[in-house]
Amino acid sequence: MIKNIVDYLEITQQRFGDKTAYLDAESSVTFTQLKEDARQIAAGLLKDVPKGAPVLVCMEKCVGSIEAFLGVAYTGAFYVPIDIKMPYERIKLIMDTLSAKVLLTRRNDEIPDEIRQTCKILCIEDLMEASYENRDAEIEKRQRASIDADPAYAIFTSGSTGVPKGVVVSHRSVINFTEWWCETFEFDENEVFANQTPFYFDASVKDIYATLRCGATMHIVPKKLFSLPKQLVHFLNEKEITCIDWVPSALCMIVNFHTLEKETPAHLKKVMFLGEVMPTKQFNMWRRALPDVKYANLYGPTEATGDCTYYKIEREFADDEPIPIGYACNNTEVLLLDGDRLVTEEGETGEICVRGCSLAYGYFRNPEKTQEVFVENPLQKDYHERIYRTGDLAKYNAYGELVFLSRKDSQIKHMGHRIELGEIETALGAVDGIKRACCFYDHKKQKIVSVFEGDTNQEEVIAHLKNRLPVYMIPNQFIKVEEMPVNLNGKIDRVLLKETYLQ
Amino acid sequence: MQEKIMEILQSVRPDIDFAKEQALIDDGLLESFDVIQIMTTFMDEFDVYIDADDIEPENLNSFDAICAFLTQKIGS
Numbered sequence: 001m002i003k004n005i006v007d008y009l010e011i012t013q014q015r016f017g018d019k020t021a022y023l024d025a026e027s028s029v030t031f032t033q034l035k036e037d038a039r040q041i042a043a044g045l046l047k048d049v050p051k052g053a054p055v056l057v058c059m060e061k062c063v064g065s066i067e068a069f070l071g072v073a074y075t076g077a078f079y080v081p082i083d084i085k086m087p088y089e090r091i092k093l094i095m096d097t098l099s100a101k102v103l104l105t106r107r108n109d110e111i112p113d114e115i116r117q118t119c120k121i122l123c124i125e126d127l128m129e130a131s132y133e134n135r136d137a138e139i140e141k142r143q144r145a146s147i148d149a150d151p152a153y154a155i156f157t158s159g160s161t162g163v164p165k166g167v168v169v170s171h172r173s174v175i176n177f178t179e180w181w182c183e184t185f186e187f188d189e190n191e192v193f194a195n196q197t198p199f200y201f202d203a204s205v206k207d208i209y210a211t212l213r214c215g216a217t218m219h220i221v222p223k224k225l226f227s228l229p230k231q232l233v234h235f236l237n238e239k240e241i242t243c244i245d246w247v248p249s250a251l252c253m254i255v256n257f258h259t260l261e262k263e264t265p266a267h268l269k270k271v272m273f274l275g276e277v278m279p280t281k282q283f284n285m286w287r288r289a290l291p292d293v294k295y296a297n298l299y300g301p302t303e304a305t306g307d308c309t310y311y312k313i314e315r316e317f318a319d320d321e322p323i324p325i326g327y328a329c330n331n332t333e334v335l336l337l338d339g340d341r342l343v344t345e346e347g348e349t350g351e352i353c354v355r356g357c358s359l360a361y362g363y364f365r366n367p368e369k370t371q372e373v374f375v376e377n378p379l380q381k382d383y384h385e386r387i388y389r390t391g392d393l394a395k396y397n398a399y400g401e402l403v404f405l406s407r408k409d410s411q412i413k414h415m416g417h418r419i420e421l422g423e424i425e426t427a428l429g430a431v432d433g434i435k436r437a438c439c440f441y442d443h444k445k446q447k448i449v450s451v452f453e454g455d456t457n458q459e460e461v462i463a464h465l466k467n468r469l470p471v472y473m474i475p476n477q478f479i480k481v482e483e484m485p486v487n488l489n490g491k492i493d494r495v496l497l498k499e500t501y502l503q
Numbered sequence: 504m505q506e507k508i509m510e511i512l513q514s515v516r517p518d519i520d521f522a523k524e525q526a527l528i529d530d531g532l533l534e535s536f537d538v539i540q541i542m543t544t545f546m547d548e549f550d551v552y553i554d555a556d557d558i559e560p561e562n563l564n565s566f567d568a569i570c571a572f573l574t575q576k577i578g579s
Contacts (some may be wrong), residue, residue, distance in 0.1 A: 228528065
């Protein structure tokens with residue numbers, strides 16, 4: 001019985017040991033080598049990392065990252081992927097939240113001195129070269145003690161108060177999702193994935209563990225290719241990619257610049273999109289160019305592990321018709337709630353709430369935020385049951401399919417990233433000279449707009465934000481005002497600001 | 504025209520020093536989302552046709568390269 005993600009590796013290694021599992025631009029690894037490397041990393045961690053402890057993994061996206069994730073899983077600890085390009089101040093916030101004792105990296109990756117002083121830094125190459133007494137016996141001890149309810153990873157998402165929130169996900173949730181994902185989309189050892197999403201984004205969990213579960217192959221696509229459509233399609237052909245599961249902006253770039261008219265990805269059989277709304281016009285361009293490919297729209301927050309709804313696109317859609325997010329995944333139920341009332345009528349708006357074993361445990365050391373969104377199921381009066389309130393609004397269409405409408409709060413999706421505007425506002429508020437600031441999202445132009453009042457300028461504000469926020473959270477436009485408009489309650493009049501800007 | 508190009512670039516990514524950077528694509532400074540926005544605006548603003556063959560590092564890695572690329576596009 002599978003109770004830990006490394007059980008997938010153990011089983012697959014026996015069936016497909018010599019087969020290539022993961023590849024990046026510089027290296028590749030077979031399932032047998034992957035098992036050996038992950039066990040070496042685990043052995044090197046055992047004395048510093050107790051069962052159930054967090055281990056940071058901070059390195060350029062590579063095959064070694066996956067070896068590190070699995071090495072951590074062998075110890076019964078859980079991994080926390082960190083973007084190595086993230087500003088130090090944000091990494092520090094995450095480290096303070098976790099009180100992590102160990103950070104895994106590679107020799108050539110640069111870790112700031114400030115981080116080196118706060119926890120033990122271990123290089124995976126050193127761990128893989130070392131020799132350990134009773135390595136496998138010690139690992140088996142940890143594995144015998146592990147259960148499927150143990151956390152597998154924590155992924156940090158934007159937090160509205162300025163502090164990122166660590167979503168803690170169990171092995172059981174990952175395994176439940178992976179089983180459904182592989183069965184529903186008929187993955188087997190012949191599948192070749194092209195991974196796009198960063199490893200600190202939970203969508204990457206899908207490619208990584210489907211590969212491990214099925215004995216498939218996963219290529220890590222060099223990031224710069226996602227700005228070069230011709231080279232990207234050429235990569236898909238060269239590597240004989242059969243399945244992609246990408247954010248819509250990457251797919252839009254390919255068709256917007258007529259790439260498929262010059263070269264088509266001949267091996268591609270499955271195209272899925274996630275993370276933000278796929279424009280139907282661009283989807284139709286894909287379908288016209290590659291009519292035999294199977295397409296699916298996937299939806300799900302990090303708190304519900306991978307996806308919680310899916311929609312296999314089989315009927316035609318007009319360019320201005322939204323593509324549904326469809327139906328709930330296995331062992332997941334989606335409740336559309338208006339307050340505590342279940343919405344069932346076509347066209348009526350409700351909040352997407354999720355129940356089932358895909359739910360995360362909540363946010364690491366953040367009971368307040370956890371209690372805000374992981375709440376009692378209002379429809380279950382007889383016993384305690386948790387549901388997750390996503391904050392996403394949806395409706396049922398005439399076919400009984402779920403259709404995403406919008407957010408009910410100030411969370412946005414920008415460049416495929418989930419962002420709380422409050423986190424940007426908190427960072428703006430910390431800039432010397434800024435008295436008041438607020439942000440809003442221009443959905444039409446897909447821009448984050450910030451408005452600030454104070455004695456500073458755009459250059460100084462950007463310089464400050466670069467030290468605190470990832471690049472994708474830095475506003476695209478800065479507007480300095482003499483005085484921030486306020487409403488009768490003395491709060492910033494966001495509606496007026498946005499209306500003024502849009503005019 | 505150079506001023507307009509700079510204005511467009513900065514409207515998409517005000518955090519990048521376009522006058523200085525020489526490897527906007529090769530260093531991964533511009534993401535796919537940025538490239539779409541920048542190129543689409545160029546097409547609208549300068550009435551040029553840009554397709555996948557044009558979106559290569561040599562045309563996009565620096566401000567000078569972008570200006571040269573657009574000058575050639577407009578002239579062709």
